[in-house]
Amino acid sequence: MGGCHGKQMQNPEFQEEESLQIPNARQPTPAPGTPQQGKFPFCSPSPLPGSYKNSPANSSVTSTPLRFLKRPFPPPSPAKHIRALLARRYGSVKPNEASIPEGSEVEVGLDKNFGFSKQFFSKFELGEEVGRGHFGYTCSGKVKKGDMKGQEVAVKVIPKAKMTTAISVEDARREVRILSSLAGHKNLVRFYDAYEDEDNVYIVMELCNGGELLERILLRGGKYSEEDAKAVIVQILSVVSFCHLQGVVHRDLKPENFLFTSGDEKSTLKAIDFGLSDFVKPDERLNDIVGSAYYVAPEVLHRSYGTEADMWSIGVIAYILLCGSRPFWARTESGIFRAVLKAEPSFDDPPWPSLSSQAKDFVKKLLNKDYRKRMTAAQALCMFLTILIILEAEHELVNYYNQPISGHPWLRNPEEAKIPLDIMIYKLIKAYICSSSLRKSALRALAKTLKVNQLYYLREQFALLGPNKSGYISLQNLKMALLNDSTEAMKDSKVLDFVNMVSSLQYRKLDFEEFAAAAISVHQMEALDTWEQHARQGYEFFEKDGNRPIMIDELASELGLSPSVPIHVVLQDWIRHSDGKLSLLGFVKLLHGVSSRRQC
Template sequence: MELCEGGELLDRILSRGGKYTEEDAKAVMSQVLNVVAFCHLQGIVHRDLKPENFLFTSKDENSELKVIDFGLSDFVKPDERLNDIVGSAYYVAPEVLRRTYTTEADVWSVGVIAYILLCGNRPFWAQTESGIFKAVLKADPSFDEPPWPSLSDEAKDFVKRLLNKDPKKRMTATQALGHPWIKSYKDVRVPLDILMFKLMKGYMRSSSLRKAALRALSKTLAVDELSYLKEQFALLEPNKSGTISFKNVKALNALEYRRMDFDEYCAAAFSVHQLEALDRWEQHACCAYELFEKDGNRAILIEELISELGLGPSVPVHAVLHDWIRHTDGKLSFLGFVKLLHGPSRNLVKPQ
């Protein structure tokens, strides 16, 4: 067992008067995110990330950080979800309180730590545990009080994207390492993203119609989004012809695809939900629908669309017809196109 003589991250925060400068916070957050991204790639959810559970190896200002206390951690498969409420009240994610969560819950806790590092206050506070839980579920963290107005827009965007209450729209730990705020600190090595495997598996199991919709949307991605995808693609070691093979990727090698070029990879490996969380989502969707109309849209039967979206019998057929399929030619409407992009919703809950 390794001896860590530098004390807890919490003690360092308190010794600095409750908050860090942006540059010092970047140094801490890059280390925190590296270890969380590594754990998630191994299928491990820590479930109790907080400043008390990060130790410095020495008293040096630039000391390395280590995460401790894996007593509440659990293994989770890419398609599984956990359902037991564990963790520390101030750092618990909304979806944990709703009893359906996975690795994204750790990222929320990292967001709480980042908020505290930058301003010295907790984003959610109450005098009772039930009050804290209510705040986590309903309240939005404040970015109006000092020092937030004096902090960079990138710092605020970084924290906001970690503290998105919708886990599907929240950044992953790996994506957070690639965020401009962290990258401006130093050249951070970005590891493989566990989310990429989930998205690619969903894409490869999709119908040709949904693949066409995703390809159209991928053509609207901005430079920063494409840059992240290029980094991830390179980690999969494409061959000289610019394609990747999944025979050595355990999470994907059982699937029918064996090779994929970068253009198709972009369609497979980006998150529609995360794109939807951005201010420019409407522009992305409208441009993608125009492309889809030219090359991909076709007449679709109502039964086919219901199957595509994994809809249950409770969905009224006339509502689907009215909103998602055009009466004029039987092709997908803009709303139907957006629904198709999101795909079916199927969650498996891991039993306790």
């Protein structure tokens, strides 16, 4: 479990279920693995390559950490291979009963000196155990001397005897590094210091006495009201967006890993347990399988993921908060994984029909199996703040860039949901700058179709980058804006290196109109129900302003296609035979194109 922890709550009503103790758990209705296609034949989705308290009596289904050596598992039963490799990595197939493995499984000569202070017991008094996790346990404690004398704290104790591999040693070292470098966010557990002796590592943090989010769900009869769920989700999104901007992916988000600071109904929620967290660059993909079965994202099982995996977990949490059931459920780990990969969550059973369309839309946008179409944390916060404007005339052309915006109805406390800088903006701007002039024209045309709620997010991001009085930003603005929010974690995650590389590119200043074109996510646009309308309307703008006769060889060069590719076969449908200009199909494909003319 996490660093600070509430008391374990005994509730016999929920003890019979063998996994996460949420009532009304059910198996979702199987659905096709891919969403239904729209009218465009070329707009189909792009292909994609625990328990409530960790009781030893519970099945490993409940809280399997799923740490994995870098070797793919064969499909039908990933759970069996996860357990086997977990045993090799940590010395036990049961995460709560890890022990020193025998024989050659123990790595000889491991350096278990962390360089932490060895004065723990001279400064702290260790109290009773308040929580137990995968590879350690958490106790209450009290400060014996100094400015904090008498203050209660939480102490996560990680036995060195359980660190049987170099990876497990690095996991503990990285957890301390992440906690110590991520500082200053009100929804993040406060880190005080780390200590060690011959037997243990001690991580000292603030003590949260309000219990787990999971306990609150149970006390409320298994679910939150829609209004109360908003306040919880806003806090989760706020801290996760902060972590993602710093280049930290949590990888084990679940109700057990969020604690309230006190028993008050409006007490602050804190994210805990960074034992499975890692640093990740904006353009990097991780490949080791970690997390808890019910909350693991599809791309994690595919062994290629980034910060988007956390957003899937938040979608699962939001689903549970609102209806009291898991979106993906089975009695075995293999069944859970199959459901995550193949099934679609149900929004037909009560209470979903009685919930707002905004709440359902929010959850659906997070539980998109294609991670590229999933909302970021900053976008999800923005969704709370925007309202969908339904136009009287569906195809009416309006200049939305200066239209005012009103607050989203699915928000409880707007002041708590300050929209943070979104690192995805940096990735999209880099891709835009490296694109061909033809693709830039296509993106500018598509950006003109954006509605008020979509432009609100982009306007907020643009403002955070600090445009000058003339309304322009340079690439140096990207760097300066990020430095304003940077922590030490950015150095370890190499986020600053990525941004320095982007800001060093030679490119003219961007006004908001071009920024909107650069920062638009085509994949996310494709996930909208209105995608076909956006594409056709964008093509109309492109016809007026950017379309021109183009040779197939030129288009192939624009897209960076290899000479070995049968170009005429691949691209002949992209160009209208009547005038040699790009067709609607070619326009949509071009939006995804990658140019080789500029190397970034």
